[in-house]
Amino acid sequence: MNILILGAAGKIGKLLAAEVLARTPYDLVLYARNAYSRLNAIDSTQVKIFDGDFRDIGTLTEAMIGIDVVYINDMGDDQATNIIIEAMKKVGVKRVIGASVLGIYDEVPGAFGRWNKMMIGGSPRMQAQIKSARAIEDSGLDYTLLRLTWLYDQKDNKDYVITMKGDPFRSTQVTREAVVQLIIDIIMAEDERFIGKSLGVGEPDTEWDKPSFY
Template sequence: MKILILGAAGQISRMLTNELRNKTDHSIVLYARNGIKRLTTVDDSREVIFDGDFKSKDKLVDAMKNVDLVYINDMGDDESTKTIIDAMHDTGVRRVIAASVLGIYDEVPGAFGEWNKRMIGGSPRMRSQIESARKLENSNLDYTLLRLTWLYNQAGNTNYLITQKGEPFKGAQVTRQAVTQLIMDIIEEKSAKYHKNSLGVGEPGTDWSKPSFY
């Protein structure tokens, strides 16, 4: 399999790259702004770096050649999301896993939901996340949308909890390591096949009024 990581300099993207390097034989395309300066390859026979941003359709199309799956690390700009979708349509790439945020459907209940709204609910970035999700869900692509709760790092903690679209969101926090594990599970199909689905991603046992690190 050939996997394109868009936003490859991000923390989750870097973790995902390392997991793919160490645990699979998949080819990896790393795409990031100033990617040549910010990223390095380990095995040039299966890794390549592309410089570009999410609004450069020609560069995206070039990076998508012979790709089987795209991972989008950030959907905070809906025009960029549209460009990515258009490039996928042009190249015939259909499978995409995309990282979004909790609250895009007003699905977070209780005190945590109110706290989350105060923190990010009215921001322009949230409005772009909502529009990005809408565009992806209406794109006819084979998508998995990941609605991530508040993120932190904890080595070895790969525990995640999934909620479906239409269900109340659970979990005030989740580790980037757990999100990486979920993406790997979806890629390798070790968990259920969440194709054309929007998944809430939290950590078990963290149904609190806010994350522990706030």
């Protein structure tokens, strides 16, 4: 299997690349701005690196040749998301996993929902996330959206709980390590249970008024 990580120099992108290399025989294409300097510590025959941004359809198209799964690490630019979709269709890649954020459907209730809206609800970036998610859902691609709650790092904490679209989303936090575990579980799934789904991603037993680190 060939996996393209768009935004590979981000924290989750780097963790995902390391886990894929450690646990699978899959080949990786790592795509990021200033990729050669930011990803120079990765040395593997399983890896190709592309330097570009999400609006560069020529470089995106080249990077997608032979790819089975595209992971988008950031959908905070809806114009870029549309260009990624265009590039995928041009090359014929169908499978995409996109990292979005909680609240794009106004699905977070209670005190946490009010806190989350205060923090990010009215931002231009949130509006871009909403448009990006809609574009992915309407794309005709075999998509999985991940609506990530507030992120933190904790080594070896890979516990996650998922919430389906239409259900209240109450988990206030989740580790990046758990998000990576879920992405790998999705990639390695032998059935189609994750396709066409928008999943709220949180940590079990974190239904609080706000994340513990705030």
